[in-house]
Amino acid sequence: MKRAILLMLWLTLALLGGGGSALAHAALVEAHPADGMVVEQVPATVRLRFNEPVSPLTISLTDAQGRTHSGLAAASRNEMLDIAVPPGLPRGTQILSYRVTSGDGHPISGTVIFSIGAPSGSGGIPGAEVSPAARGALWLARVALYLGLFAGVGGVFFTAWVVPRPPSSKVARPLSGLLALGAIAAVLSLGLQGLDALGLPLSALGKAAPWAAGWRTSFWLTVAAAVAALLMAGMGLHDRGERWRRACGLLALACVGLSLAMSGHASAAAPQWLTRPAVFLHAVGVAYWIGALIPLALMVRRAPAQALPAVRRFSNGALVAVAALTLAGLVLAAVQVESLANLTGTAYGQVLIAKTILVAGLLGLAALNRLWLTSALSKPDGSGGRRLVRSVVAEIVLSLAILGLVGLWRFTPPPRALEPAAEAAAAASAHLHTPNLMAQVTLSPGRPEAIRARIVVASGRAAPVDPKEVTLVLSKPDAGIGPIERQARRAERGWEVDGLVLPLAGPWQVKVEILVNDFEKASLEGSVTLRP
The missing domain is CATH 2.60.40.1220 (Immunoglobulin-like)
Known part of the structure; x- marks a missing residue:
């Protein structure tokens, strides 16, 4: 069975690491x-x-x-x-x-x-309104889905691999409820995802449009893998054969990792050969840990001494799980936050700080359980079992709070996703045009230093134009800086000039000379302003 686990993990990580191009939280540039x-x-x-x-x-x-x-x-x-x-x-x-x-x-x-022709008055900017009710429902559905995946599927894995016998009805009933809750939340979250994508109110959930929109996003992969995990866990929970229970529990746990690695901020970040496997390992580690809490508390409460072997087996496995999820969490945090300043300066970073504090408390309780309370289970008066149950209940409460915080990340783009929009906002641009030709000149960053110029050429009706040559000329007559002329090179999207050094802030005259073909040449002029 150990070889089967290792083979399953290797194949899954290879699948995740071999994904295609990096997709992230997009920004208009x-x-x-x-x-x-x-x-x-x-x-x-x-x-x-x-x-x-x-x-x-x-x-x-x-x-x-x-x-x-x-x-x-x-x-x-x-x-x-x-x-x-x-x-x-x-x-x-x-x-x-x-x-x-x-x-x-x-x-x-x-x-x-x-x-x-010329600007005119405007009746206001239209746009989809964000529905607080729809977003609140989406957050609740996400938290409920996490409960089903981590506590439900993780609990089934615990009963199949850590406990040597089929679960009792007192353990099976809450796990069944969690699996059912997760399945309902998975389906609902697809429609709620569509509501949020279209900016529709909660009352529109009964229409087809939000469900179709939710299906068109990458979140449908998460829902599909989550439903598969919940179904396999349900089959394993109610089967009495040990091999079948273990197989279902193992496959369901793998699908938990796949579900969270299929979409979301963390898994979409580059490089995906690193982030997707990290999300997978983090999710599997969390499911192993959180999933054991409810059945563990019920077992210890009923028979502390008899539960001691299972508690020790879980504790030994938890060392590996906690190490894996901690390492994966650190990798993902480094990719998402990028700098320490973003921890306090962004909503994403603030949620991460709060989550880290709660996780530290969870780790403290886990250390207390392993080092002191587990050995006390053998006491004949049962006091060790009562203390361990109270500690596990505290872990459950902290876990719920952590899952609630994680659900907020759906609405807080990570700092690395905000940078492209910030860079675009910081750029200086000029739109040059004649009746027949247009050129968009963008200087990044829009301040005096080494600058990259990007030039996009189009016809007067904004149709693409593929000129033979493009030359950029910049000058600042008020400072006595004569024309700075650079030949642009053809790039994947337009034309570019690298290593352009403009030493002063303020307005600059800009001219783009375009050799449209062997017989036509155009010169477009305007101005661009660099910030101090």
Whole structure:
């Protein structure tokens, strides 16, 4: 059986580590036309570029006359999202609202405002409202799912591998209830995920749209693996054959790890060969530990002396489980938080601090149980059993609080996911155009230092253009800095100039010379401002 466990873990980790490209909590890094820009003609498309691939959920446009154009067609290609613009838009300010889902299954929404001809008044920015009731229900469903997976499936594994006999009815009943709770929560959370993705109220849960939206996110993989884990655990719990109980318990525990590794902030982070196996090991370790608490307390309360062998076996295995989940947790925290300053400066970091404090308390109780209370089970007066039960109950309470905190991470993007949006906001950009040609120039970072310039060229209607050469020219006449001319190199998305050093903050004149073909050359001019 030990060889079977090792083989199962090796195959699972190989499957997780061999995943495809890294998907994370996406952020918009560029729009074309750019937010706030004025174009002369109605663009054929609006191109949005994210830092990771996304899938469109809902896209609408409110034109200058206040009319809403819903259900716009959008083509997703890697990090690019090309949105078809309705023809014949009136001159004035247009508000494009988008809602997409990222690789970790979480929705991202925003707006891009551009004007045709000249800016005009706007009736406000439309967008999906966040429903507190829907988000509260999603949090409760997540916590209930965690209870089913960790306490329910973990409890079945404990009764199959640590206890040498089938569980009694007093142990089987609460485990059955937890498995049923987890199954209900798994199904409901798919629809609630769709509500959150679309920004719909809780009353819309009975409609088909949120369920379809939830299915289109990566969260459906988590739900599928979770349901498989709960079903296999249920079969193993009610079977009297030891081999079948052990096989079901082992496979169910593996599916718990797979379930949490299939979606979410942690598993979607790069490098996935590291993060997905880390999430898997962390989840399996948590299920082994938390799953033992309820059956352990019931066994010790009923017969302390007879429970001593099972307690010792669990305690020995817990050393390995705690080491694995601690190491995996540290790896994931380092990937997600990236710097100590983010621990206190972000909501994600603050939740992590609170969780770490509770986990430290849990580890303290586990050490107390192993070093002092376990040996006291053999006392004839039963006092050792009562003290151990009280300690285990305290562990259960702390575990519930930890799971509640972990559920909050669904709504708190990690710091590493916030950086692309922050970098995009910190960049300086200029939108240059003539009636027939446009160029979006982005300088990152938008302050005096070594800068990378990115240039995207398009037609006057925002259709892609593939020029033969692009040259960037920057100057600052008020400081006596003459033209700084750099030939741009072709990049995966547009043209780039690396190692550009602009020594002063303030406005700079920018010119982009474009060799469209052997017979046509264009020069677009404007200005860009660097922050101090």
